[in-house]
Structure formats: C-alpha cells, structure tokens
Amino acid sequence: MTYFRKNIEAMAGYVPGEQPKDLGRYVKLNTNENPYPPSPKVLDVLKKVDADALRRYPDPSADAARQAVAKALGVGAEQVICGNGSDEVLTMIVRAFVPEGGLMTFPYPTYSLYEVLAQIQGCRYRAVDSPEDFSLPPAEALLEGKPQLILVNNPNAPTGVFFAPELISELAERAEGVVVVDEAYVDFADGDCLDVAKTRPNVLVLRTLSKSYSLAGLRFGFAVGSEVLIAGLMKVKDSYNCSRLAVELAVAALGDQAYMRGNVEKIRRERQRLTEALRKRGFSVLDSQTNFILATVPACALGNGDGRKWYSQLKSRGVLVRYFDRRRLKDKIRITVGTPAECDALLKAVDEVKGA
Numbered sequence: 001m002t003y004f005r006k007n008i009e010a011m012a013g014y015v016p017g018e019q020p021k022d023l024g025r026y027v028k029l030n031t032n033e034n035p036y037p038p039s040p041k042v043l044d045v046l047k048k049v050d051a052d053a054l055r056r057y058p059d060p061s062a063d064a065a066r067q068a069v070a071k072a073l074g075v076g077a078e079q080v081i082c083g084n085g086s087d088e089v090l091t092m093i094v095r096a097f098v099p100e101g102g103l104m105t106f107p108y109p110t111y112s113l114y115e116v117l118a119q120i121q122g123c124r125y126r127a128v129d130s131p132e133d134f135s136l137p138p139a140e141a142l143l144e145g146k147p148q149l150i151l152v153n154n155p156n157a158p159t160g161v162f163f164a165p166e167l168i169s170e171l172a173e174r175a176e177g178v179v180v181v182d183e184a185y186v187d188f189a190d191g192d193c194l195d196v197a198k199t200r201p202n203v204l205v206l207r208t209l210s211k212s213y214s215l216a217g218l219r220f221g222f223a224v225g226s227e228v229l230i231a232g233l234m235k236v237k238d239s240y241n242c243s244r245l246a247v248e249l250a251v252a253a254l255g256d257q258a259y260m261r262g263n264v265e266k267i268r269r270e271r272q273r274l275t276e277a278l279r280k281r282g283f284s285v286l287d288s289q290t291n292f293i294l295a296t297v298p299a300c301a302l303g304n305g306d307g308r309k310w311y312s313q314l315k316s317r318g319v320l321v322r323y324f325d326r327r328r329l330k331d332k333i334r335i336t337v338g339t340p341a342e343c344d345a346l347l348k349a350v351d352e353v354k355g356a
C-alpha cells in the first residue's frame, strides 16, 4: 500500500554530487562549482541589504533580474524568465510542455536530472545514445516519436563536448515540439545557441549563475526564448520563485561581465593544463568546452579502467571527483577544473595512486 502516484513510487530520485559537511577536508572537484569567489559587486550589495524589505514579497516576475539578463545578452526583458536555479526552470519547462502520455527525448549520456523530471511528470522519455565520440545523436533519432520536448545540454555534461549551433538549429527546424538548450556551461565554450533561441519560435536557451558566475549557493537561473514561450512559462511558475536577495545579487553579478569573463579565462587555461597533464599520466581525456573534464582512467594496478576505484582512491587522499555508475561511464571520472593549486593536489594524488 502506498500513498504515492505509481511513477513516484517507482522512481529513485536525483542523486546530487556529494556536499561534505566538513568542506575543509577535501579538495572538492566533484560538482563543477567555480573555484573563485563571486564578483566583489555581489559582496557590495550583500553588505547593504535592507533587512526590513524582506518583510515584503519579492517581485513575482523578478523584473530587475530580467532586465539585467536582457542587457547582458541583447534580448528583450519579455524574452526572459527567471528561476530558483535553472533546475527550477527545467521543472517549469517539463510541466508546461509535456502532456500526460507525452514524450521527452535527450541524448545519452547527459545531465541525469532530465530523466528524473520525466519520471516525476509521469511521461515517456527516451535517452538516445550518442555516437562513440559523444557527439550529438542524429536528429532523426531525437525526433522519432514526435517528442513534445527535446533537451540538449550544450556543452554537454558529463562529457564536456560542444555541439555546433547549426546542428541544434537544424534539429529545431525539424522538431514539432520545443527544443531546450541547457547552456549551464556555455560561458566556458567557444560558441552558444543564443541566436538560435532568438530566431526560432520553438527554442529556449537555459542559463545559470551557478557555474561561470560562482553563485551555485544563490540559486538563480533563467531561460531565454520567444515572448510566446516565456509568457506561457510564466503561468506555470510559483508565484514568488526568486527571492528578493537572489534578484538583487543576480543583478549585481550579471552587471559585472568583465569579472565573470576573467574567471572563465583562468579556468579555460587551467582546463588545458589539466587535460595535458592527465594525458601524460595515461588518462584518455575528451577535449572539454566546460569547467570540467571527463577522463578515462588508465589501466594500472587498480584494475583495468575502473573509475570507481580511482574515485575512492582519490577520495581517501582528500580529493573528491565524480564517478557515474552508468553505462559508458564506468571507466571514467569527471573532474571539475579548480585553481592551479587544487589541480596540482589532484595530480599529486593521481601520481600516488599510480605509484601505489
């Protein structure tokens, strides 16, 4: 006997990366957080917070933040909807576009939250296998069955691979449903799909302040698309889904593009150094367009390509990385690009494990 809907009873739920309580104990390279602090402008605003204003509900549509996004990205404020992290915007999107018995498709592997959202919705979903090199699956495969919603994480997690905007545009042209491009990592990439969202009526681009803006703890994300799509999503969201604090601090962060870009440059340089250093140590590393890398572990005393063993050996040496117990990922670990000192700590632990 259960009180839950069948689909809820049957599902396991999303498993986030570990957030250890004793943060000081680990070099934490497992959840793609930014190793640098948020913009000093965020701190300035935080220091001047008007506590009395917190008696009042926030602006239901977070217009100050919509305007800040509009200015930063060169779109209209009516083309923006904000959320309590882009995960919340994903929830709104699934609720709004996928009917009962409807279909969602997305590439495999990708962000594992997508299938969890489908399970909650109680809809059908299909994870379409990526080719060997983890490039975008063929459009036909994603379109098969006429999905109401196609989710593409670009650049993709956990692979770091970037899909050409032309491919996304072609996919959207052929799709009868909505195509959502989750651009959580796009600031670390060489391109983006903003123009596709500006020109195609069925495309939404999803962004977050959690990665490139160093604000994972704030919880702020947004979607950009046609006014029609955004107006529909507004009907679905919770009334006051972005707090006063989140809106004020998001405005400050979005207003300091130069600071964000500076950190992104540092991380891109370190990504290159880490990639080469791991290749030298026998790892096979995909070229990444994100702030993490996916590395196939080398054959060594630890066993032939066992990612889980590497994960636990590194953890016991104080370095947290992410291991996915999933098809095509079991011989890999995902490593967030940290500061040079953090990456050195990782490399030292790798050398110890290899020597052990």
Ligand SMILES: *Cc1c(COP(=O)(O)O)cnc(C)c1O
Pocket (backbone or CB within 6 Å): 084, 085, 086, 087, 088, 111, 153, 157, 182, 184, 207, 208, 209, 210, 211, 216, 219, 220, 221
């Ligand atoms: C981090 C991440 C998000 C969203 O993060 P929020 O913190 O909820 O804004 C969305 N999609 C992918 C693929 C991510 O990695």
